[in-house]
Amino acid sequence: MTKRIVTIVLMSALFTILKLFESRALHAMAVMLVCGSSTLQAVEVNKTDSIVHAVKVLKDIETDQSKEWAVEQLRNAAENDTMAYAMNVLGLAYMSGAGVEKDSTLAISWLEKAVENGYSEACHNLGIFYKDGKCGVRQDFVKAYNAFQQGATAGSVTCKYDVGFMLYKGLGCQQDYVSAAEWFRQGAEANNSASLYMLGLCYRNGYGVQQDTVQARQLLNRSALLSFRPAIEELCRPYPENYLHETNESVPATMPDIAPEVNDTSLIYGRYQGFIVMYDWSGRYIIGEKPVTVQIDRYGVGKALGVMVLGGDSIDFKADVTPDGRLLFSDGRLLLNERYNPGRKVNYKMESATLDVWQDRVLGRLCLYSLKLKEPERPMYMELSRNTLQNDILTTEEERFTRIYATPNPFDNDFTATFELKDPCVPQVRIFDQSGVLVYSSSLGQMESGRHQVNLMPNVKKGTYVLNIKAGTHVLRTIIVKKGGA
Secondary structure (H helix, E strand, O other): OHHHHHHHHHHHHOOOOOOOOOEOEOOOOOOOOOOOOOOOOOOOHHHHHHHHHHHHHHOOOOOOOOHHHHHHHHHHHHHHHOOHHHHHHHHHHHHHOOOOOOOHHHHHHHHHHHHHOOOOHHHHHHHHHHHHOHHHOOOOHHHHHHHHHHHHHOOOHHHHHHHHHHHHHOOOOOOOHHHHHHHHHHHHHOOOHHHHHHHHHHHHHOOOOOOOHHHHHHHHHHHHHOOOHHHHHHHHOOOOOOOOHHHOOOOOOOOOOOOOEOOOHHHHOEEEEEEEEEEOOOOOOEEEEEEEEEEEEEOOOOEEEEEEEEOOEEEEEEEEEOOOOEEEEEEOEEEEEOOOOOOOEEEEEEEEEEEEEEOOEEEEEEEEEEOOOOEEOOOEEEEEEEOOOOOOOOOOHHHHOOOEEEEOOOEOOOEEEEEEEOOOEOOEEEEEOOOOOEEEEEEOOOEOOEEEEEEEOOOOOOEEEEEEEEEOOEEEEEEEEEOOOO
16 A cells, blocks of 8 residues: 555656746746645555556556546546545646646636645645636736645645745735745755745845855755756856845935826827836845836827837837826837846836836836746836937036947957046946846046046957946946957
């Protein structure tokens, strides 16, 4: 009997889904659809063999029977013997359309019955159902969080990670690093690789716990030893994600509250330039900054179309313009480099922008949605100025101290940066790659006010970068492209 129980436990990987977060492998895998656990109760010998066989057929491990036959075996076990494990697998079959037509109502019903009959891992599957909006069901983070919470309370290690994940990002609940770290800690005590990884991130960044690089490395190493790839990648990164926070004094230290406000929606149209800052999930730490140019044109009554150039990416968009000053995008997709998805850009949909327009200045919040992860992006703050220049001459009082020019651009090994200083200061040169990682830093020494030209030779690889010169209270930004050399 024991041998057969172990066999069933080994079948628990049915329908496994690895789901990388933002980022983002950050969110570590919205872990898996779970079909078995070590708490599975023993059942009658012939029924156990039948269920194991059915699971193998659904997984295409055995092909002597049809998937329809396998589903029928599961249905018999679930209906006649209230076997919670069979109910769980049957719910997954209806969710994925394995041996039956996809049916969200039956999928939810069988998963809920599995939960009612004591199979706590079904809470994870039910939560993922709502979190990702599977089987045509409308995405509902609140229902997902409640399902994960129920499973975690019942002792499911997977659901303990899930609850921490939702709290970490504030999905379906109030964002709370402290509570998230505690749930990750409980998962880590059970040696759950994803929980070890996320708790390691908490310690590395100081999210919900006192920052502790030694403890962070220990946790990440434990996760890496379990072959958890995001942990291995994190160990290779020289800086935590919020390392820019203390060095960037030119933008709000925390995500500002933006209320939509505009006296006349016609003021929204025009050409703007400025910067976008990304914050962590709590909105308390700066983790990235990029220059942005936006062109917004009228497109019928209460509608707009335009182009946003964010970093080195150009995005065409269409949007409805609300009377209070919001852009509700109907079209607009962009690819962004993401720290937790190295080497690959993440596909985002532009959802909305909340704008506070005053004369020629715009403060705003940009909301993006990850099409891959099916989750909103971190908070993003915009600060824009209407661009009235028709050429590249540094002339107006407002523009001349915030603009910088690089020639040649693209460059091979070196370029000349031209800029103007309002006051004497010690300018700091910083160059960031498209993921927001600092790759070059240098001080220019004491400089007087006025116009300057400086030759720079950054030792960076071929690619697109953000050149950032902090000059007193002003920050000058532009895009540079390295086309040759190293």
